[in-house]
Amino acid sequence: MNTEQLLTLDAWQAVILLTRRELKSEDLVRACLERITERESEIHAFAHLDPDAALATARALDAGPVRGLLHGLPLGVKDLFDTSEFDTTYGSSVYAGYRPRTDASPVALCREAGAVVLGKTVSTEFAYFTPGPTRNPHNTAHTPGGSSSGSAAAVADHMLPLALGTQTAGSIIRPAAYCGVVGFKPSLGRVASGGVKSLSQTMDIVGGFGRSVRDVGLLGAVLTGDKRLSGWSEAALPRIGLFQTPSWPQADADVQHAWEQAARILSAQAKDCEDVVTPDNFADLIQLQKNVMTFEVARALSHERIHHRDRLSAPLNNLLEDGMAMTGARHAEQLSQVADWRQSIDALFENHDVLLTPSTTGIAPEGTATGDPLFCRSWSILGLPSVHLPFTTGQKGLPVGLQLVGRFGQDHHLLAVAQWVHERLTR
Amino acid sequence: MNTEQLLTLDAWQAVILLTRRELKSEDLVRACLERITERESEIHAFAHLDPDAALATARALDAGPVRGLLHGLPLGVKDLFDTSEFDTTYGSSVYAGYRPRTDASPVALCREAGAVVLGKTVSTEFAYFTPGPTRNPHNTAHTPGGSSSGSAAAVADHMLPLALGTQTAGSIIRPAAYCGVVGFKPSLGRVASGGVKSLSQTMDIVGGFGRSVRDVGLLGAVLTGDKRLSGWSEAALPRIGLFQTPSWPQADADVQHAWEQAARILSAQAKDCEDVVTPDNFADLIQLQKNVMTFEVARALSHERIHHRDRLSAPLNNLLEDGMAMTGARHAEQLSQVADWRQSIDALFENHDVLLTPSTTGIAPEGTATGDPLFCRSWSILGLPSVHLPFTTGQKGLPVGLQLVGRFGQDHHLLAVAQWVHERLTR
Numbered sequence: 001m002n003t004e005q006l007l008t009l010d011a012w013q014a015v016i017l018l019t020r021r022e023l024k025s026e027d028l029v030r031a032c033l034e035r036i037t038e039r040e041s042e043i044h045a046f047a048h049l050d051p052d053a054a055l056a057t058a059r060a061l062d063a064g065p066v067r068g069l070l071h072g073l074p075l076g077v078k079d080l081f082d083t084s085e086f087d088t089t090y091g092s093s094v095y096a097g098y099r100p101r102t103d104a105s106p107v108a109l110c111r112e113a114g115a116v117v118l119g120k121t122v123s124t125e126f127a128y129f130t131p132g133p134t135r136n137p138h139n140t141a142h143t144p145g146g147s148s149s150g151s152a153a154a155v156a157d158h159m160l161p162l163a164l165g166t167q168t169a170g171s172i173i174r175p176a177a178y179c180g181v182v183g184f185k186p187s188l189g190r191v192a193s194g195g196v197k198s199l200s201q202t203m204d205i206v207g208g209f210g211r212s213v214r215d216v217g218l219l220g221a222v223l224t225g226d227k228r229l230s231g232w233s234e235a236a237l238p239r240i241g242l243f244q245t246p247s248w249p250q251a252d253a254d255v256q257h258a259w260e261q262a263a264r265i266l267s268a269q270a271k272d273c274e275d276v277v278t279p280d281n282f283a284d285l286i287q288l289q290k291n292v293m294t295f296e297v298a299r300a301l302s303h304e305r306i307h308h309r310d311r312l313s314a315p316l317n318n319l320l321e322d323g324m325a326m327t328g329a330r331h332a333e334q335l336s337q338v339a340d341w342r343q344s345i346d347a348l349f350e351n352h353d354v355l356l357t358p359s360t361t362g363i364a365p366e367g368t369a370t371g372d373p374l375f376c377r378s379w380s381i382l383g384l385p386s387v388h389l390p391f392t393t394g395q396k397g398l399p400v401g402l403q404l405v406g407r408f409g410q411d412h413h414l415l416a417v418a419q420w421v422h423e424r425l426t427r
Numbered sequence: 428m429n430t431e432q433l434l435t436l437d438a439w440q441a442v443i444l445l446t447r448r449e450l451k452s453e454d455l456v457r458a459c460l461e462r463i464t465e466r467e468s469e470i471h472a473f474a475h476l477d478p479d480a481a482l483a484t485a486r487a488l489d490a491g492p493v494r495g496l497l498h499g500l501p502l503g504v505k506d507l508f509d510t511s512e513f514d515t516t517y518g519s520s521v522y523a524g525y526r527p528r529t530d531a532s533p534v535a536l537c538r539e540a541g542a543v544v545l546g547k548t549v550s551t552e553f554a555y556f557t558p559g560p561t562r563n564p565h566n567t568a569h570t571p572g573g574s575s576s577g578s579a580a581a582v583a584d585h586m587l588p589l590a591l592g593t594q595t596a597g598s599i600i601r602p603a604a605y606c607g608v609v610g611f612k613p614s615l616g617r618v619a620s621g622g623v624k625s626l627s628q629t630m631d632i633v634g635g636f637g638r639s640v641r642d643v644g645l646l647g648a649v650l651t652g653d654k655r656l657s658g659w660s661e662a663a664l665p666r667i668g669l670f671q672t673p674s675w676p677q678a679d680a681d682v683q684h685a686w687e688q689a690a691r692i693l694s695a696q697a698k699d700c701e702d703v704v705t706p707d708n709f710a711d712l713i714q715l716q717k718n719v720m721t722f723e724v725a726r727a728l729s730h731e732r733i734h735h736r737d738r739l740s741a742p743l744n745n746l747l748e749d750g751m752a753m754t755g756a757r758h759a760e761q762l763s764q765v766a767d768w769r770q771s772i773d774a775l776f777e778n779h780d781v782l783l784t785p786s787t788t789g790i791a792p793e794g795t796a797t798g799d800p801l802f803c804r805s806w807s808i809l810g811l812p813s814v815h816l817p818f819t820t821g822q823k824g825l826p827v828g829l830q831l832v833g834r835f836g837q838d839h840h841l842l843a844v845a846q847w848v849h850e851r852l853t854r
Contacts, residue, residue: 084730095528098528101522101525102730102731103729103730104730105625105726105727105728105729105730107730108729108730108732108733109726109729111733112729112733187759187762189628189629189762190755190758190759190762191628192625192628192723192726192727192729193625193628194624194625194628194727194728195625195730197621198532198619198620198621198622201616201618201619201620201621202616221755224755224758224759225722225726225751225753225754225755225758226754226755226756226758226759227754227755227756228756229755295652296619299532299536299619299652300532300619300621301532301621302530302532302535302536302539302619303511303529303530303531303532303535303622304529305535306535306538306539324652326652327652327653327654328617328648328651328652328653328654328656329653329654329655329839331617331651331652331653332614332617332651332653332836332837332838333836335614335616335617335835335836336835336836339769339770339835340770342766343766343767343770408762408763408766409759409760409762409763410759411759412756
């Protein structure tokens, strides 16, 4: 295979060849490194790279036994995850030169499954809104989104097939949408998160990016320990809930048209496609997510807030100040509300296997601001699994897609339906 | 005040004097250090100490403005929390000499509130069951319990008035009971846990130890950001649910007698004291907690499991192996069951402000094994706040007490009732 063929292989295709020893990990890693060399000065997807170490790891995998579901696959790791073999800076100068002792749990699990960590991908400052240098591969005048900016951009630009990310508000789904790749956020609580810089003790979740649904399923299977995420069979005809959500008026024409077009296509083929009856007060979830996050981030980043205020961005300092002004009494009430919501939302899935809903308000904005997680906040606080599927293009040819949301714990079913949907949307 | 008076001051009393500048933090810290010097060779409560740094911090606090709720108070920090000014070894030789870059969020919050970190207290190996060197101050042939062994023992032995701990199964309530101090585990999700070594992403919770209910309330107020935990007014006459739980037959005579005696005393004074109707299948929570914990610990400690197996204890290696053999599919089901339980358990609190239940199966066992968290597992997985109250003594004069469990998010009310109860039990 030539370099271009290697770079356009899906991860699930590559891992079959790697496992059969019909493809060398070293060749795949080398192709990725060539692509990175060619493109990185424009895209700035990486915070830290170590090509020699990656090649050495690949050669060792080629020479040894097959390790697991990710055997020999190049992997990007958001620079919010501790790594023992790369510096880890959480998108902040506060951690310049910091080398953790230990790999974060998800990184260790991926390496155990045979992944070759190519490098650390750019995160916004502590996974909040202040952007890193990464640019959108489809148009470098535009943001790739955040906070998993580098992971989404690197996968979109074929620098690597798979990358890890995290979401607290919209940090997986939004950059996946802006960069036109598949993003997957598992159900809350399914992934061990030790060694991942904590923002919110009640909402942080680890997930990832790929260029196909099967690819994020591979990664998801390793992260959750649930093999069904990588080995589903064709879904029965799904029941799809069409859910514009109360935020619909904030979606622009690109997003609204894409959603309507998808709803038309799927209505003709699904078992059923019905409008979701919006739960009472559903719109309140947006502000609830913001409040819980603000309270928790201010305390999670206490050390930085107290000792390094002068090295934090103004927006982050403002957030931390707002959070410290909030009371724990309100936070306790909010956690009770969240628990009630998580329980009651399950009823939505009695009639729908998945919900079809927007991912973003529009295409990736021009400039550096990382965009609005409006359409992700509710699903983040509800802890439901979700997938972003690329679908079409909007203004300036930039990607537009859709979000599918699944029932809690039914991540494998969500992915099976997402595969079914994606095939029908991209035919 | 002489040294003995200083060492028997409750934290809430000391902080009033410290805030009024009627007591110097330096004097209090010095008294604690003297006690530690005298006793540490017998008790082994500390993993890492830095007397000079503590004294310097105390002097700086004495010379500066009043910082917060913990102004000038000596604090012990379980060696499971990252600290930038002390080595952090998580009870394992794997981390010998490890000095984190950053204080864990709870440590930073306590220091911000004026606490003087005296040292790191012994944790069992990664907060699981393999004990450290700590001995029970009441009888050094007996365990102090685990995993927050050093924190409980240091507070019990008057080495310091307050200490941080964590609980996943029973690691706060059990050592508090064995050592005869007050232990407090807040509602799940209320405390930011960044930089605390993760065992279970769905059950870990940070709390602490003191010698009075008011003292753990001070610490709880700082950890949760909820001032009501330190500033409650006298509770109205409480409604107490008497709950032996299905594990009652495993409680020995000491524990059963203590519980029955407490129930008699409280029945005469509370608004009402009624037997709790055991929820259907409540006994299943024990195994559910074990299963979720085993699955999650095996993944949380992936780096150690993969790279340092030879430096982990045999019991921990066995646990990790068991956990890796469990499927993520089962884990997802279990998380759904847990969510249902957390919702349905709330009904218990419609008729009861708190539940009175055993803390342990008996006194601290002789030897080094850290004892059984049987009576804590259900409350850990349910995420409810709980308090251990010392009450009486059992065999060999070792402490026996009781556990009070509160409604989710009503930590302040639990503490107010606990204070009311404790006053009546210790009169």
